[in-house]
Amino acid sequence: MVLGLNPGGSADNFKLVDVAAGGSEYIEGYGPTSQNIGRLLQRALGVSSPEGIRTVQGSNVIWRRSPNMQSLGIRVPVAAKETAPHLARLISYIGPRAILFGGKAAYDAFLGAHKARVVTQGETILGPNGSSQAVYFGHSALSLPYLSGNVEAFIVLHPSKGLRDPAVNRLKFHFARLFAA
Numbered sequence: 001m002v003l004g005l006n007p008g009g010s011a012d013n014f015k016l017v018d019v020a021a022g023g024s025e026y027i028e029g030y031g032p033t034s035q036n037i038g039r040l041l042q043r044a045l046g047v048s049s050p051e052g053i054r055t056v057q058g059s060n061v062i063w064r065r066s067p068n069m070q071s072l073g074i075r076v077p078v079a080a081k082e083t084a085p086h087l088a089r090l091i092s093y094i095g096p097r098a099i100l101f102g103g104k105a106a107y108d109a110f111l112g113a114h115k116a117r118v119v120t121q122g123e124t125i126l127g128p129n130g131s132s133q134a135v136y137f138g139h140s141a142l143s144l145p146y147l148s149g150n151v152e153a154f155i156v157l158h159p160s161k162g163l164r165d166p167a168v169n170r171l172k173f174h175f176a177r178l179f180a181a
Contacts (some may be wrong), residue, residue, distance in 0.1 A: 001096035002037055003087075005106040006062035006072065006079070015150065020053065037102060044171035045179070057094050059087060062111045078107070081114035088114060090147050097178055099142075100171075103158035104135045117143040119150050125166045129157065136166040139174060152178065155169055 006118040062079040063086070066072040072079060092098075101107040110116065122139035138155035154174065156167045 002058040004102040013130045080109040086112040
């Protein structure tokens with residue numbers, strides 16, 4: 001499963017993907033963010049065709065659409081808590097072995113809103129993002145009150161920033177371990 005922070009764009013420049021008809025945000029989705037996540041998933045899972053990622057479920061920690069966080073109209077923790085009961089039902093239904101977060105902000109908002117407990121803190125790879133450091137890759141195991149077992153969590157630099165090889169390589173390693181046949 002993949003979770004972003006919130007659906008970007010505005011009512012004038014986004015594309016609805018018909019998931020019920022088999023559409024995928026990462027294949028038919030609008031914009032570079034969705035397409036970058038699609039390419040990251042393909043590379044990390046080692047599949048050559050976009051069809052190989054069609055079954056990966058995706059959503060957001062916040063379900064309010066805004067082109068940026070300043071125009072969200074509500075504080076991030078409040079918006080994440082607003083969505084949490086609905087997202088928790090979706091996650092419970094899917095029962096993912098892993099959640100890939102598109103950015104540390106999505107991960108942090110999720111932790112607070114879902115009362116997630118970090119069971120194991122794994123590796124973190126930092127790298128430059130403008131004048132500051134950003135998480136290029138992070139790994140942890142989370143306990144969620146609505147799942148019977150732990151779920152592995154992975155953080156990658158926000159997909160709008162493009163793909164980073166260290167993240168792809170670490171995801172390949174962990175996904176091979178998690179999803180070995």
